[in-house]
Amino acid sequence: MSHRNKLKILNDPIYGFITIPDALIFDLIEHPYFQRLRRITQLGLTYLVYPGAYHTRFHHALGAMHLMGKAVRILRSKGHLITEEEEQAVNIAILLHDIGHGPFSHALENSIVPGIKHEKLSLEFMKALNQEFDGRLELAIQIFTNQYPKKFLHQLISSQLDMDRLDYLRRDCFYTGVSEGQVNSERLITMLNVADDQLVVDSKGIYSVEKFIVARRLMYWQVYLHKTVLSAEFLLIKILSRARAVYNEQMIIPSVLKRFIRENLPAEYSSLLPYYAQLDDYDIMSAIKEWQHHDDPVLSMLCKSLLKRKLLGAYISNTLPDHTLVQNIRECVASRYGIRHEDTAFLVFNEALTNNAYDPQRHRINLLYRDGSLQDIALAADQLNISALAQPVTKHFLFYPKECWPKG
Amino acid sequence: MSHRNKLKILNDPIYGFITIPDALIFDLIEHPYFQRLRRITQLGLTYLVYPGAYHTRFHHALGAMHLMGKAVRILRSKGHLITEEEEQAVNIAILLHDIGHGPFSHALENSIVPGIKHEKLSLEFMKALNQEFDGRLELAIQIFTNQYPKKFLHQLISSQLDMDRLDYLRRDCFYTGVSEGQVNSERLITMLNVADDQLVVDSKGIYSVEKFIVARRLMYWQVYLHKTVLSAEFLLIKILSRARAVYNEQMIIPSVLKRFIRENLPAEYSSLLPYYAQLDDYDIMSAIKEWQHHDDPVLSMLCKSLLKRKLLGAYISNTLPDHTLVQNIRECVASRYGIRHEDTAFLVFNEALTNNAYDPQRHRINLLYRDGSLQDIALAADQLNISALAQPVTKHFLFYPKECWPKG
């Protein structure tokens, strides 16, 4: 394929057009590893609550790369040197930052390959691609792993205001239709700057950053931690967990998934990559469609529940749910569905979830004033209590079959 | 579940909110038959070209129902009687008008159950639901099949300006990001009227209708008949066709799909409904993922081609492609991939596709003037040659493996 044909433009409902900046990036996008992301939804099962939210990891990665292009232009226009090689490297790093995600994104993290985070897997993918592309991803990997001297480049990929967040908040908001979460990513990028080799925000951007933090928090409670979304996602986790428990050779499983259900996977990850690189949402959903007819009543019930969207109820409280309440529900479940008491934990369970909208421990947002001084947004905001937002909020979710909730 | 809980509001990125109008419709939406549509994309494999286009039949059906609510309000405000029963019936009819669609929508129509159109299947679904819901869909079925005296109600469901088209054009445009195809559905609805029991458009809406026809035509050539989209969809068809040809009992196939691959299905459809009602995109994609490793080189090649997005090339012309050209390509394919000559038809094939933006033979758009007279838009338009648009345009597409296109 000629160079000419490789310079492509893609339609994006949000940004209008996304231009693929060069031939190497074009080839990375064409690679089956990256094409796999077309088959992995960005928001897992969120579409069961927000019927528009089918957008994929593939699309998000392209969007984040598009924003990276804007950020590089803005920072250069403010006098910060970014070489052509560095530009390509940050583009690659953001494009591939999530390539290690498994099916249904966050929902199944830890369920497919227990104990390994997707960032670690993304790095493995990058290394494999680096080998395949003759070391041309070296700089991207250095920046991704924060080993490159110019630290602000890494922060474009991972920080409070990285291109990942700026794209996913906007995109998730767009596809869910939760318009209150809208973030003007392009505007925020216009206000980015660099000081002391840190990514900072020009001081006049203070209200935009406040709005960003509030919008992000709103998206957490209305989308990411929406109780029905969580109910669906924990159902998915329980399904995989139950499938492992009842696994035998007769079980119908998509071939590529079988390996991950059957075996205790080695801690050493790289040998698994070729198999993992074939896994996507279709394997999981297809398995669930088969397992709804499985002999095990727990597995069958969990699968039907998901396919027919008869999800578990969720009860939210600020403290752990009452032990007696939980026991009563379990007994109901055991007798009503003929399930052994020990197995009721697949249908009645408690999860604690925490959100803090602004986490200065991990990543700070600094404002850059005209006199060159820096100040943490949490201190600078005159009125909006960002310190309050920095406090983590934990909520306890008790999930249970609706028929077994105590009456009255 | 109490009545109160049944009145639900859904988020929609396009219309903001969609309200579910009553409890019966709520129950129909909850039914597994309708929930299945969550797993069937509206535009098949179009997402391989427009990466945002993952929206589903489920979402489209809800959107069309939302527009129906607007249309009913507008027509009533212009003095046309629509009873509450009729309102519920048109809501149900539009909600279920596409419930008979199989996996990947239009792409596989005729491939899963050869010889039966999805409208026929939709009617079977409605009949089954009517039985389950004690005859409460009777009126909806009468309107859907155009046996109800008030003909304009049927036209809200099926005509040039029905709610189906008004939603899908807008929705497809929104999710593909092809902004030129944008149709202002709400505005068009505002101009609907009824004359002589026909759905018509107030004469001042002439420019909006012209714009609608032009936009629709643009969507055809840029999206629905986009050569790469077609290439992907014909690949899908060839995969199923090849799978049938090489089927044997050892073949790995998702259980629910197996019946449709293995058997010559009976012309009498209703007995198949329970199985068909379980089929969705996941079965097809999961099968393709298995078959990429199948022994048959044709099937395996077709499947890999789709999964890795190495699609067939497409050559478009106004006449049938040259016979010698086709033969040369076939020979190349046979020798290059070690495929028997007779099987090359799975990889090299010609398809003729026709589009006419305005088809007065099937459905006319009449304008209503202030003096009560009616005129066909094709005659009324003073300048834009809608008659020209009414001429069908046929294009011939030759699909072929890119490596075998003659050089020079």
Next chain:
Amino acid sequence: MSHRNKLKILNDPIYGFITIPDALIFDLIEHPYFQRLRRITQLGLTYLVYPGAYHTRFHHALGAMHLMGKAVRILRSKGHLITEEEEQAVNIAILLHDIGHGPFSHALENSIVPGIKHEKLSLEFMKALNQEFDGRLELAIQIFTNQYPKKFLHQLISSQLDMDRLDYLRRDCFYTGVSEGQVNSERLITMLNVADDQLVVDSKGIYSVEKFIVARRLMYWQVYLHKTVLSAEFLLIKILSRARAVYNEQMIIPSVLKRFIRENLPAEYSSLLPYYAQLDDYDIMSAIKEWQHHDDPVLSMLCKSLLKRKLLGAYISNTLPDHTLVQNIRECVASRYGIRHEDTAFLVFNEALTNNAYDPQRHRINLLYRDGSLQDIALAADQLNISALAQPVTKHFLFYPKECWPKG
């Protein structure tokens, strides 16, 4: 004009269409009193900073009426009785709530007719119209003045979440392009409810209300209290004030404005209505264009400053500006421009401005929980410190000719 012709639809860039609900309201809109609002900008001179912000009081009033229609539909759907007469009355009340605004809206309030608020003037207009329309505005006036038993109807017109605010925040945001201020008015309206005859918000709307409060605060600092906007608006005030001071019979003044410049207006307002009802932005700007050539150097300088957009500088601080600083600037102004020291107060002056985003003293926002209980949003918000937002923030603005700011 026939009834048929009176049912009109207007285009609105924000809501798509605005329908005029009945013939009486159509006639009120056609009345010269209301048509005058076409010539009064909603945001005064804000267009000097945000070049898109030329929208008018006329447009805002129609938009607020449009939202009122939605609110009435929503509240009725939740079982609250609103009669047809009440519906017409709230529509009229919101349509006319700002009809008493003078030229350049808030900027010149207190400058044209000192000591009288626009609400008082709006009421006078309503009374005059009520007489002209044979008492058909009686109920609207009762609701506007909060003398009608159903208090929640008044709150639709004046409260924290009234249709006035819901339209102007959205509209101002739209026309300024300050996208962070975006408020999803339709969504908030969907969550309105009535409890104990008070307008409240369903508890699930908590995040939307939080977002509304944060967006409103952002609009204050980025638009309404933007220092350059304030600089322009205070210039306008000083111009009128100076014109009064130097008034004589030879001065060129648009006829209708002359009365308001020349005379000490009577406290008793109604006799002035016929003259006031002819005043609009054009009189003020036309006068300023004449006065730029006036003999008085202060008046001339102020007018040129506005027309050429050479505005006064603004220095913002949390305390009163230093007295010596102010004196130094005044001396510079006196000597540089040949102005008497006592007149320098027209060019160098201090203003204190206060904003609190949520003012529970005046109007509370109560959330309605499923169990029927009510809670103030400031107490209910789990994390966002709305109490903090409820604290008024005062800033001091010192305005001065830029050439006279001390160097160094």
Next chain:
Amino acid sequence: MSHRNKLKILNDPIYGFITIPDALIFDLIEHPYFQRLRRITQLGLTYLVYPGAYHTRFHHALGAMHLMGKAVRILRSKGHLITEEEEQAVNIAILLHDIGHGPFSHALENSIVPGIKHEKLSLEFMKALNQEFDGRLELAIQIFTNQYPKKFLHQLISSQLDMDRLDYLRRDCFYTGVSEGQVNSERLITMLNVADDQLVVDSKGIYSVEKFIVARRLMYWQVYLHKTVLSAEFLLIKILSRARAVYNEQMIIPSVLKRFIRENLPAEYSSLLPYYAQLDDYDIMSAIKEWQHHDDPVLSMLCKSLLKRKLLGAYISNTLPDHTLVQNIRECVASRYGIRHEDTAFLVFNEALTNNAYDPQRHRINLLYRDGSLQDIALAADQLNISALAQPVTKHFLFYPKECWPKG
């Protein structure tokens, strides 16, 4: 003012942000000649029909400059050389292309300074500014007057697809809310190219260009030539014409307008520039507000008609209106309003208006094919009859006081 402060960003509701590219352009924008455009509406009195349409020449000029920046980037990325000097020059030329517009834009062209087109006046303004800025607008003037060798640069400023049109169509559509007229300017710009020193469109842009032509035509009939808009604009013309006819020294007129009403202006224009440069919408409206009380019944009636929005009726036909009909209306007007028969021509008059959506005589749109060949869009379009659109359509408008239209 330091260089740093001169790099400014403006909010635009359509494009988000508009960046002022350099200090010279910043100074041109600050100049009173350009600031005057803040007081001239883009669409004249169109706001009497579309209440959102108050946008100004100032805003449009900035928007067109913003698009120019995009066009330059795109053309450079396709390998066409545009030097920094040329870039600045096209930016200046597009910024100032309409600076010669008088009050109420097109409406009063030929009424204020009869016989001189605004392009001619724009050039005079540019020459004056060129002198003031030491010859730094030389290149811009060469390009504006099409005397620069690279012809495609001129076409960016004036041709079928120039930045002027691409901005005004989008902006007028946005502010009127006539969404059918929406043009995706950014997308079209992406498809611009240069061949044989002509601005052309890449062939794949064919549907976008078709859509552009159809949208433009729609805007003509729905906005620019809307009968009520025309009625208001011709009223304005008649007002000025009548004011000239009855002028005497006692007449109240804003000072700057007086010169243009009183005198027969010299054909030699440049001496008038200083006065013309002070004229804006406020002078006209202010005069009309005074003249509604003038002794002459014709002038007074015309002015009241505009201020109260009691506009003349408009009757549209394809041929000249019947002579007897016109005479009957004139007689009615004469007797009903006590106006001399010869003066009735100010209230009853006929105008012929012509629109052709695509005018290949003046400017052709050429498509550039992959093989390097060019073809006129009118020939290339396979189905949409652009040749038909190229035929001018003339309509005759008869305006008349509504009370005098013959009954029955």
